[in-house]
Amino acid sequence: MVVRRIALKNFRSWQRSNFELGSGLTVLAGPNGAGKTNLLEAIYFGCTGRSCRTSTDRQVVRNGAEAAHVELVVEAADGEHRLSVGLQPGSAKLSQVDGAAVETLTASDLRPLVTVFLPDRLSLVSGAPAGRRAHIDQLVAALRPTRAPLRSEYSRALIQRNALLSNIRRGTSSSASLDAWDNELATIAEQLTEARDDAVAAVQTVAADVAEELGLLGALDISYRHSKAANRDQYIAELQEKRTADIERGFTIAGPHRDELRIKRDGRELKIAGSQGEKRIALLSLLLAERQVIGSARGSTPLLLLDDVMSELDAERRALLVRRISESGQCVVTATEFEHVPATDGTSVVRIPIGPESNSQRLKIA
Ligand SMILES: Nc1ncnc2c1ncn2[C@@H]1O[C@H](COP(=O)(O)OP(=O)(O)O)[C@@H](O)[C@H]1O
Ligand SMILES: [Mg+2]
Known part of the structure; x- marks a missing residue:
């Protein structure tokens, strides 16, 4: 199972954006406060219907907005599927798989297993x-x-x-x-x-x-x-x-x-x-x-979300970590600089700069 794309609307600092992820390693790099952790949280939210940072759902809704929405396009053995979660504080959360309402995403076979590391948690x-x-x-x-x-x-x-x-x-x-x-x-x-x-x-x-x-x-x-x-x-x-x-x-x-x-x-x-x-x-x-x-x-490696781990490690450890996470499965890593995530032989890395301009990307799939 691979998460191909994510589209988000009014999720934390994100207004309307969408991103294509690599099937191996994707690096999100940008300055502090750019919204990298928010984007990882949105991916987790799209996979599970829950936040990995808070048990108070409403916190993920962009300040001043009415509702947050995350949609993922995932690729399973039988082709592409859409998972979406809409959250409007005061109403029940609306989770959908391929347009049909489901009680929880976690009960769906089509949702990717996900492992998340957040250094402040x-x-x-x-x-x-x-x-x-x-x-x-x-x-x-x-x-x-x-x-x-x-x-x-x-x-x-x-x-x-x-x-x-x-x-x-x-x-x-x-x-x-x-x-x-x-x-x-x-x-x-x-x-x-x-x-x-x-x-x-x-x-x-x-x-x-x-x-x-x-x-x-x-x-x-x-x-x-x-x-x-x-x-x-x-x-x-x-x-x-x-x-x-x-x-x-x-x-x-x-x-x-x-x-x-x-x-x-x-x-x-x-x-x-x-x-x-x-x-x-x-x-x-x-x-x-x-x-x-x-x-x-x-037989299927969970999607790995790693927030800001590279700054803690020296160059040699960074290379070892990148090699390990590139061995199998999909991984999204945040860093302040692309150089903090060194490429390893034979792995293709998708690099996405995250900055103020990322917040107005045209929405294609939500
Ligand atoms: N619900 C929200 N609505 C609007 N902005 C938010 C919300 N929650 C967090 N933010 C903003 O998101 C920004 C931090 O984004 P973050 O993803 O942590 O940045 P980074 O990980 O790139 O350093 C802060 O400016 C914070 O105020
Ligand atoms: Mg962060």
Whole structure:
């Protein structure tokens, strides 16, 4: 799947523009404030129907405009398709595939898988464990789509068990009714733990290799930590062991909702001990590793969006990064100078200057 063109209307700083992307590497270069990150965000928005920078959709609408609109032309095995998302604050978002309304783009087979790196969003490394759990579960879903429902199945069972715990505490249910929910929760917990284990194991070594290549000093170690239980029977035993405490608190203490993706450099957790630069390289390495293993598992490499990574790297690392991202799949990179993204042998690079004049390009497809 390749994103051929993007057309945007009233998206962030962009008024009306459209761009043709290369099928390999596309470089967007221009001065600070020119709208490069906004354009990457628009590509992500067009692929997923969501922003990669904010959970407040209305922020993407150009100041003073009523609605934002992004349309992508993607090329699949059977030819070209159009994905479009329209957002008018106060109304429901309108997503369409080939002109027909769809509930969400992410449910469509025609939307490209996408990996995005934004240097100012290090929350995956630095933030709360829940963000990292959500991230592993996305990786699980991308690697094996049949495993995608496990996350919501687990959380539904957990909510129901917690509701029951509250009722038991209040005396409106008996604790005997917990057994059925313990079994249910333990069954899904085993599957979810196994799925997360597999997903993290698949990226671990590749991520460490990429980090070394990109110049991270000290070994990158990404691991999945779960409670001492791993299979269904052990989860049941754990739930029973903690049952009294669970009833006292009114929620389930142990289980996959408490697991952690640990990101360490030389044995120390980056979220505690890492510099901004180290966190950035570690995150970039993890995302590049994920893209590579998803590409092998699915036979189609996700579109990669890289914002402003070149300024951090020396010339040798830049060349190594460009070589790696050019190996397969499509990639869009932003930089302040084209020279920051050196060409490698045999790869064709599409270079798009981004400046004040880009904002008035005639719209062909929206
Ligand atoms: N909703 C919006 N409406 C209009 N302008 C916006 C909106 N959101 C951000 N901007 C503007 O976009 C510009 C920054 O664009 P950005 O893509 O971050 O630039 P670059 O990545 O090239 O440095 C800023 O001038 C900012 O004010
Ligand atoms: Mg930027």
